[in-house]
Amino acid sequence: MSRTQTIWIGIGVVLLALSFFAQNLLPDYAVRVLTITCINALLVASMAPANGMTGVFSLGHVGFVAVGAYAAGILSLPVATKGSMLPDLPGWLAGWYLSFLPSTLVAGCVTAAVAIVVGAPLLRLSGHFVSVATLGFLVIVNEIVINADSLTRGARTFTGVPLETTLPWALGWLVVGLIALGRIASSPTGRAWRATREDVVAARAIGIETQPTRLSAFVLGAFFAGIGGALYAHYLGSFSPKSFLFAYTFTLISMLVIGGMGSLSGAVLGTVVVTALSEVLRNLERGMDFGALSIPPLYGASQIALGLLFIAIMILRPEGLLGPREIRFPNARSPKETTHDSAAP
Amino acid sequence: MTGADTDALLVTSGLTRTFGRLVALRNLAITVRRNEIFGVIGPNGSGKSTFFNLVTGFIRADAGEITFDGAPIANLPATEIVRRGIARTFQGTRLFRGLSVRDNLLAAAALRSPVNWWDGLLGTPVLARAEAASGRRADELLAMISLTARADAKAGDLPYGDQRRLELARALATGPRLLMLDEPAAGMDAAETKALLDLIKDLRKRENLTVIVVEHDMELIMNLCDRVHVLAQGETVFEGTPAEVQAHPKVRDVYLGADEEAAA
Ligand SMILES: Nc1ncnc2c1ncn2[C@@H]1O[C@H](COP(=O)(O)OP(=O)(O)OP(=O)(O)O)[C@@H](O)[C@H]1O
Ligand SMILES: [Mg+2]
Numbered sequence: 001m002s003r004t005q006t007i008w009i010g011i012g013v014v015l016l017a018l019s020f021f022a023q024n025l026l027p028d029y030a031v032r033v034l035t036i037t038c039i040n041a042l043l044v045a046s047m048a049p050a051n052g053m054t055g056v057f058s059l060g061h062v063g064f065v066a067v068g069a070y071a072a073g074i075l076s077l078p079v080a081t082k083g084s085m086l087p088d089l090p091g092w093l094a095g096w097y098l099s100f101l102p103s104t105l106v107a108g109c110v111t112a113a114v115a116i117v118v119g120a121p122l123l124r125l126s127g128h129f130v131s132v133a134t135l136g137f138l139v140i141v142n143e144i145v146i147n148a149d150s151l152t153r154g155a156r157t158f159t160g161v162p163l164e165t166t167l168p169w170a171l172g173w174l175v176v177g178l179i180a181l182g183r184i185a186s187s188p189t190g191r192a193w194r195a196t197r198e199d200v201v202a203a204r205a206i207g208i209e210t211q212p213t214r215l216s217a218f219v220l221g222a223f224f225a226g227i228g229g230a231l232y233a234h235y236l237g238s239f240s241p242k243s244f245l246f247a248y249t250f251t252l253i254s255m256l257v258i259g260g261m262g263s264l265s266g267a268v269l270g271t272v273v274v275t276a277l278s279e280v281l282r283n284l285e286r287g288m289d290f291g292a293l294s295i296p297p298l299y300g301a302s303q304i305a306l307g308l309l310f311i312a313i314m315i316l317r318p319e320g321l322l323g324p325r326e327i328r329f330p331n332a333r334s335p336k337e338t339t340h341d342s343a344a345p
Numbered sequence: 346m347t348g349a350d351t352d353a354l355l356v357t358s359g360l361t362r363t364f365g366r367l368v369a370l371r372n373l374a375i376t377v378r379r380n381e382i383f384g385v386i387g388p389n390g391s392g393k394s395t396f397f398n399l400v401t402g403f404i405r406a407d408a409g410e411i412t413f414d415g416a417p418i419a420n421l422p423a424t425e426i427v428r429r430g431i432a433r434t435f436q437g438t439r440l441f442r443g444l445s446v447r448d449n450l451l452a453a454a455a456l457r458s459p460v461n462w463w464d465g466l467l468g469t470p471v472l473a474r475a476e477a478a479s480g481r482r483a484d485e486l487l488a489m490i491s492l493t494a495r496a497d498a499k500a501g502d503l504p505y506g507d508q509r510r511l512e513l514a515r516a517l518a519t520g521p522r523l524l525m526l527d528e529p530a531a532g533m534d535a536a537e538t539k540a541l542l543d544l545i546k547d548l549r550k551r552e553n554l555t556v557i558v559v560e561h562d563m564e565l566i567m568n569l570c571d572r573v574h575v576l577a578q579g580e581t582v583f584e585g586t587p588a589e590v591q592a593h594p595k596v597r598d599v600y601l602g603a604d605e606e607a608a609a
Contacts, residue, residue: 180466187465187472188455188479191444195452198441204423205401205433206453206519216462324443 004328005182012175016168023167031167037275038170039231042177044255045267046224049217052261052324053185055197056123056214059249060134063141064111064222066244068229070145070152072107073161076100076234081160088150100164104173104230111226112219119218123211126200138249145241152241159238165231173231177224182264182326184220193217194262194324254310262324269321274306281305354379354555355400355431355523360409362395369395370579373409377523382549382556384566384587387576388599393559394436396576397527401433402426413523428456432521434512436528436559442501446511449500450486453518454479479518486514489544506537510544517552524548525557530565538562542569567591575599 023031043065050056075098077085082094098106122133145152152158184190192213195203200210233239251274259270281302313320353376360373370392377383385393398404400411402423411419418426427433441449458475465472487493490510495503500511509529516524526545530538542565548554560566566573567587575582575590577599583590590596 183468184462184465187462188451188458188460188475189462189465191448191452191455194444194448195441198443199439201403202435202439202441203452204403205427205435205439206515207424207427207456208452209422209424220462 002186004326005179005186007329008182009175009179012178016171016175019168019171033275033279035165035167035170035235037271038167038174039165039228039235040252040255040275041268041271042170042174042231043225043228044252044259044271045174045178045181045264046221046228047252047256048261048264048267049181049185049190049193049221050214051221051256052263052266053190053193053197054214054217056126056218057131058134058218059131059253060118060137060141061221061225061252062244062249063134063138064115064225065229065232065248066141066145066241067111067114068107068226069233069239069244070158070229071110071226072103072230073158073233073239074151075106076103076162076164077160078162085158085160086150086153090150093151100162100169100234104227104234107230107233108223108226111229112223115219115222116215119215119222120211123214123218138245142241142245145244155241157238157240161233161237163234163237165235170231170235173227177227178264178268181220181224185264189216254306257320258310258313260320260322260324262319263322263326265325265327266320266322273321274309277309278302278306352378354414355557356410356412357396357400358410360396360399360411361407362392362399362404363407368579370399373576373579373581375574375584377555377557380549380553380555381571382545382558382569384570384573385557385559385576386561386563386566386573386590387582390578391576392579393576394527395579397433397525397557397559400426401431401525427519427521430520430522431525432516432519432523433525434509434516434527434529436531438505438508438512440500440508440512440515442499444500445497446492446500446503447483447487447496449511449515450483450518451479453515454482454520456518457482457520482518486518490514506533509533510541513544517548521554523555523557527559528561529558530560530562538565541565545569 022034026034043061047058047061050058074086074089074093075096077097079095079097082089086094118137122130122137125133146155148154185193192203192208193216195206195208196210196213203210203213255270255274256267257270258274259268260266285298285301355375355377357373357375360370361368362370373392373396375396385396387393395404399406399419402418402421402425406419409419410417413426413429413431416429418429441452444452455475458478460472460475463469464475484493487496490507490513492503492507492511495507500508503511509532513526513529530541533541545556545558546569549556558566558569570587572584573587573590574584575596582599583593583596585593
């Protein structure tokens with residue numbers, strides 16, 4: 001394992017230990033923001049393999065989050081609640097109950113399976129065509145959720161999911177997700193992903209088949225999107241189809257793009273920056289009173305500010321804050337010369 | 346069977362490819378022997394790259410056969426053909442420009458040291474062995490093209506001549522028996538071209554390679570190749586040793602004449 005990986009895992013473990021205390025010591029508001037940041041960071045990081053590393057810019061990721069949330073929700077409703085909430089549930093599901101961790105894992109697997117089915121035809125496309133097609137997937141998932149009444153309560157709010165996602169759970173899954181994604185991304189598999197992003201023809205010339213390679217990134221990302229969706233379901237307790245549509249898509253994509261698409265550090269950084277900014281702005285837009293100085297309320301200003309930030313990054317630093325680079329800790333023993341040409345254009 | 350046949354590594358017969366009404370290659374019959382350096386020359390648009398694309402599986406033949414080491418390979422996918430031992434470079438470079446120089450080589454070396462994604466996830470012994478093997482091969486190739494010091498640079502940031510040699514090294518990293526180079530010296534200065542000549546000759550010996558070279562640089566072709574095949578408008582004009590090719594009047598007409606005119 002590289003030194004960088006070891007240090008990151010160490011940081012993750014320390015933070016995880018701290019989170020057990022933090023959830024009791026910090027105010028509820030802070031715990032809530034941190035928990036959601038962890039879930040979002042997992043979701044954004046899970047977009048990095050396909051969108052950032054293979055260059056398949058999917059806009060349908062939130063469709064996978066929805067699949068994960070509903071799968072976990074249906075599986076983990078207590079059997080008694082199922083009777084009243086989802087009376088038309090097929091028999092085999094109605095009598096089935098899974099607790100938090102198993103339902104989360106199953107949700108991840110279900111989502112990955114959906115990604116195999118969706119990705120196999122979609123990933124034959126390239127460039128903008130994939131983006132448009134994956135957007136279609138997002139809309140289709142939404143329609144299915146709305147129409148599959150017996151499973152999802154249709155457009156009505158799905159509620160009653162046990163509230164199990166705590167800060168340590170969310171952070172724990174984030175750490176697991178980042179380690180898993182990071183290890184695969186830095187392995188030959190990740191190299192093949194990036195090769196298909198850089199030049200499909202050259203990749204074929206060295207034996208890399210485009211479609212299976214991209215599919216592996218897509219499915220792996222979908223697995224963690226499903227996990228993130230399950231964490232959401234268990235955090236909010238109730239949600240509806242419109243929770244997983246364009247607004248959330250824009251939020252996650254802007255986090256990914258602002259942080260830098262090609263790297264996991266970028267995904268996390270983007271999530272933290274966007275979340276911090278929107279929290280600050282959201283509090284500001286309500287207006288404030290500092291005795292003499294008072295700021296009038298400016299509702300909607302935070303969304304506008306985020307939109308502007310997004311545009312500014314696109315113009316000034318289209319690769320995002322970190323670009324394709326990971327934050328690294330250079331090896332202490334063999335100090336490699338730092339000849340990276342990292343000057344951004 | 347004659348001795349020449351068992352000596353043949355790549356054989357094409359009746360190889361034909363059209364684009365719309367244009368016949369890019371007509372009835373091409375070429376035999377490349379083991380361990381030789383075989384040149385393919387001809388004016389622009391004579392079908393040289395089309396021949397490369399057909400052999401390496403990037404386009405399909407309308408008719409004809411291709412055998413490599415006795416096995417038919419026409420219409421196999423490109424990924425399978427490189428697995429069987431034919432590696433190529435492209436006219437104009439096709440590097441993974443955003444990847445490091447070393448990663449360009451590692452990506453190609455993975456063909457001979459394959460791992461699954463779970464090997465990366467779990468850090469299995471398979472991964473360790475594969476990464477060690479690919480790493481050794483990459484370092485060896487980096488030294489060969491004198492780019493060891495720039496291993497971590499972005500491939501797209503290299504000077505053009507270095508990019509060409511990196512692409513050649515990347516093809517070698519796939520462990521080929523036949524190496525096909527499409528205009529490897531294009532854009533190189535005289536010194537770089539000379540170094541390339543020595544490199545290819547050295548490679549043939551060290552790696553027991555067979556090489557097919559398409560080049561417009563006649564001096565390079567004449568100094569490098571054992572035999573040269575001349576194409577014009579998709580058809581064979583002549584095939585022979587460099588000396589024979591240079592002396593042949595038809596070749597002068599279609600190619601060298603045109604070249605001299607252009608130079609004059
Ligand atoms: N994909 C394609 N679609 C249409 N026409 C093509 C295609 N590829 C090649 N051609 C045509 O086929 C003919 C042969 O092209 P080819 O690239 O093989 O020539 P070449 O000998 O490599 O030339 P050059 O020296 O310019 O590289 C040319 O007339 C070219 O325009
Ligand atoms: Mg050509």
